Amino acid sequence: MTQTVCIIGVGHFATYLVAGFESAGGTMALRLFSRTPQRAERVAARHPHAEVFETPQAAIDGASVVIVATRPADVETALAGLEFADDQVVVSVAAGVTLERLKRLIDGATAVRALPVACAAINKSPILMMPENATARAVLEQLGRVYVLATEDxxxxxxxxxxxxxxxxxxxxxxxxxxxxxxxxxxxxxxxxxxxxxxxxxxxxxxxxxxxxxxxxxxxxxxxxxxxxxxxxxxxxxxxxxxxxxxxxxxxxxxxxx
Ligand SMILES: NC(=O)c1ccc[n+]([C@@H]2O[C@H](COP(=O)([O-])OP(=O)(O)OC[C@H]3O[C@@H](n4cnc5c(N)ncnc54)[C@H](OP(=O)(O)O)[C@@H]3O)[C@@H](O)[C@H]2O)c1
CATH class of the missing domain: 1.10.3730.10 (ProC C-terminal domain-like)
Known part of the structure; x- marks a missing residue:
């Protein structure tokens, strides 16, 4: 099934993710929201399947997977007040943000931690993921090889x-x-x-x-x-x-x- 993926926080790292999704075939619709819209618009201009939204809620609505790519200290602010559907999967790529910390912010949606790195842009990244999640895996596997880890340590x-x-x-x-x-x-x-x-x-x-x-x-x-x-x-x-x-x-x- 083709996924619709939202990215909240379109800075330096998100450009690698978007590039990787595009070079993997660009079959997914990408919904982007960032604090500074011009940055997201510059990224979207280079990728035909990416669209920028004016509010984070508009960006996440309709997405099956939401990738949180703000800096770790901004994760709470970025997700505050947003309503998530129970069937959405929220993947944080923010280094050091634990699953428990993410779960507190996303209602009944499913929390997943992931760590791709910059070579995601050329689909060669080792990608850490926790826990196993088939929906998140289908998205992340476009960026490289997924390895599931068991504990925060x-x-x-x-x-x-x-x-x-x-x-x-x-x-x-x-x-x-x-x-x-x-x-x-x-x-x-x-x-x-x-x-x-x-x-x-x-x-x-x-x-x-x-x-x-x-x-x-x-x-x-x-x-x-x-x-x-x-x-x-x-x-x-x-x-x-x-x-x-x-x-x-x-x-x-x-x-x-x-
Ligand atoms: N860089 C890497 O190679 C790498 C590798 C693995 C994981 N990561 C993770 O990726 C995350 C992002 O790193 P980065 O280097 O891309 O940082 P960055 O360039 O500062 O990008 C973060 C983006 O998040 C936006 N943002 C901040 N608060 C927001 C909010 N409340 N709502 C929406 N957007 C918001 C920022 O907007 P502004 O433009 O207004 O500042 C910025 O565009 C970090 O958590 C890092 O741990 C990075």
Whole structure:
């Protein structure tokens, strides 16, 4: 069944979602509402199936799925006073907003948490979802592969990895590209080599999904070879621990710390 999807809060992130829905075929009607209508209108102008509404109630009425894409602190204000139908599914993509917090705002509608990331725009996002919901899944699967998590703590850890680490890959890639270019390679070549090396490793990890990562490493790192030499430097500098420390810090922030 073709869904009608409403998006409340059309800022930076919603543009990725709309782009992803369009590139997945654009069969869904998109009903947009945002605090600053001009932003929503700019998005709608680029997507033939998107329409902007003057009030949030007009936008959600008739939608089977309502995606809440305001910043976390704005979720209560954005949903205050709105009336939801019992058969609607409200999907919050606001980082850190718990299911209980969402449920309090949406009458008898069904609450779902989700976390796609920016590569939703090219239909390649890992998408966290909680709980399982077939209606939400049908919409979210257009943006990538859906993974259902069971608890808020799992969702928080997943948000650190899928949400924050996804973004943190880019400074890492930049660091590697800058280093490679500094060795005398052309900038574009350095960039391409970084991207293809990481995507090649990801593709191999996907292909050999039955193997633990450690076994793949062992098969690659010949004793005394260059990979082992490189990794020993990373470990000496606390490189791997820095990544898990960073994710711990993200979890702390998601749980209300700094
Ligand atoms: N950025 C990412 O890659 C990413 C990834 C995963 C999840 N998310 C989540 O996506 C959400 C949005 O992030 P963002 O980066 O897109 O922020 P953003 O650019 O500030 O967009 C939020 C939008 O919500 C609108 N808004 C605020 N209050 C509203 C209200 N009461 N009613 C209707 N619309 C309202 C804002 O309007 P104005 O234009 O007037 O400010 C703005 O356009 C966050 O909760 C974040 O956790 C983001």
């Amino acid at each position: 799992q969702f928080t850890a997943g948000t650190a990895l899928v949400g924050a680490f996804y973004a943190m890959m880019f400074p890492l890639m930049d660091h590697l590209a800058v280093w490679t270019a500094a060795q005398g390679l052309d900038d574009d070549l350095a960039r391409a080599l970084v991207v293809e090396t990481i995507s090649g490793a990801s593709a191999m990890a996907e292909h050999d999904r039955h193997l633990p990562f450690k076994d793949i490493w062992t098969s690659l790192a010949v004793p005394g070879g260059i990979s082992e030499r490189g990794m020993s430097e990373v470990e000496k500098a606390g490189g791997l621990a820095a990544w898990s420390g960073a994710l711990d810090a993200v979890v702390g922030k998601l749980k209300g710390g700094h």
